[in-house]
Amino acid sequence: MSKIPVTAVFDIGKTNKKFFLFDENLKEVHSAYTRLDAIPDEDGFPSEPILPLRKWMLETFREALNFADFEIKKLNFSGHGASFVHTDEAGEPVTPLYDYLKPFPEELLERFYSENEGKMAFCRQTSSPPLAMLNSGLQIYFLKYAKPKYFKNVKHCLHLPQFLSLIFTGEMVSDYTSIGCHTGLWDFEKMDYHDWVRKEGIEALLPPILPGNSLLKTKPELGSIPCGVGVHDSSGALLPYLKQETEPFALLSTGTWAISINPFNKTALSPEELGKDCLQFLSISGQPIKISRLFIGEEHKFQVEEMYSFWKLPLGTYKKLRFDEDIYEKVSQRPxxxxxFQYLKPADYGLEKAGSSDWxxxxxxxxxxxxxxxxLTDIQVASIQLVLDGAPVxxxxVDGGFNANYIFLEMLRKKLPGMEVIPSDFPNGSALGAAMLVNMGS
Structure with a gap:
């Protein structure tokens, strides 16, 4: 019996590490999942377990090469952003993969901004809100001045998706989707690396940029299979929609973060928008895309746990609720x-804030x-409006975890009149986007 030709994709999130096989119609035919424990870095802060991750990926891939039913024809990767792997000449990591929540020394951050025309000017040029370690390019500056004994051994800095590709191809590259992900590296006014990257001698550590649909090959011992360069997960999640839709649209990709993406909005960011966590990504071809972010997944988790604790309710209680017009009318008319809120700041969006919840x-x-x-949806709608201004659709x-929350969706419909709110049917969108990219590759 002949084997089914498949595209393999590793989709590496902060929590779940996933492996998928997609058939020629890009339908998922196999999946494997793992979770890996964080490893303390030299300061005791949790870091991504990069070496155990590499081991799991290689073992999983070699096992899949021997599947009786499938033949891997292509391979690609999607990975979370704001993460750099710093390697030696041979591509071996020489530092931990620092977590983007790790504190950034305040004095060093102030020095960086003072050297680069001030915080807001820098943020406007790089379309990146001031997010400290989440501005992953600044992690290299942090390494240079706060960890010089490590930095002296660093020869290459690769974004996580491209490091995943390196594991299998041995080739070091950069791609637009990772560079453009609030890194502070890219000057969106000049459409090139920002001056500070050259001034600090960091450009030499960044491998050449290839378009996101470029194809490399896996090492001979891994089959010499056509292999992609990896894609930033949010950019990967957008691709299935761009391929399917002929009319303009926006995407609300939900999970830990709710990312509002308008691929048809290329307007420059104002200082006010930057203050509301609005930024720009680069597409696979290097074009700007306007997005805004909101930390709704963690907020929802925190508030629901508080409510369950107060009323002594079992997990999953909220999932049994359906939208009720009368209850909505009652709560929405309260002045x-x-x-x-634990994480969100309504005042940033011109909304009133309660002191604390009195359950x-x-x-x-x-x-x-x-x-x-x-x-919550009042704030979410304000965040969505940021990417609609200047390019309405x-x-x-709505994809990700909140696309199954009927109350959330119905409230968005009430608050976005004239907008069709469509729960998405692209499961594992980041991985699917990576599979699409490698199949349109060159």
């Missing part, structure tokens, strides 16, 4: 805010949950 003031859980989602796809 005062009642939810004390005892609600009649029961359903009313409290509706109130929370009502106030009339369709919004």
């Amino acid at each position: 005062t805010k009642r939810i004390g 005892g003031s609600f009649t029961e859980f359903t009313e409290a949950y509706y109130t929370f989602l009502h106030e 009339n369709r919004l796809f």
Whole structure:
């Protein structure tokens, strides 16, 4: 019996590490998942377990090469952004893969901005809100001045998706989707690396940029298979929509973060937008795309756990609720805010903020949950509007965890009149986008 030709994709998130096989119609035919424990870096802060990850990937791929039913014809990678792997000449990591939540020394950060025309000018030029370690290019500056004994051994700095490609191809490259992901490396006014990258001698550490659909080959011992250069996960998640849709649209990609993406909005960012966590990505061909971010996944998790604890309810209770017009009308007509957000800042969007949540003031859980989602979607709509200004569209796809939350979706519909809100049917969109990229590769 002949084997089914497949495209293999490693999709490496912060929490879940996944491996997929897609058939010629890009339908998923196999998957494997793992979670790996974080490893403390030299300061005791958790870091990505890069060597155990490499081991798992190689073992998983070699096993898949021997599958009786499938023949791997192509390979690609998607990975989370804001993550750099710093290697020696041979491509071996010489530092931990620092977590983007690791604190950045305040004095060093102030020095960096003072050397580069001030914080807001720098942020405007690089279309990156001031996010410290989340501006991953600044991690190299941090390494140079805060960790010189490590830095002296660094010969190459690769974004995580491109390091994943290096593991299998032995070739070092950069790609636009990772460079353009709020790194502070790219000057969106000049459409080139920012001056500080050259001034600090860092450009020499960054491998040449290839378009996102470029094809390399895996090492001979791994089959000499056509292999992609990797893609930033949010950019990968956008590709299935771009391929399918002929009319303009926006995408709300939800999970830990809700990322609002308008691929048809190329307007420059204002200082006000930067202050609201609005930024620009680069597409696979290096074109700017406007996005905004909101930390709704963690906010939802925190508030729901608080409510479950107060009412002594089992996990998953909110998933049994359906949209009820009467409850919505009741909570939406209250003049005062009642939810004390843990992570979100309503005031950033010109919205009123409650001091703290008083769960005892609600009649029961359903009313409290509706109130929370009502106030949450007010902020979410304000975040979405940031990417619609200057390039309005009339369709919004919602993918990821919140696309199954009927109350969340219905509230978006109420608050975005004239906008068609469409729950998405692209599971594992980042991996699917990576598979599409390598199949249109050259």
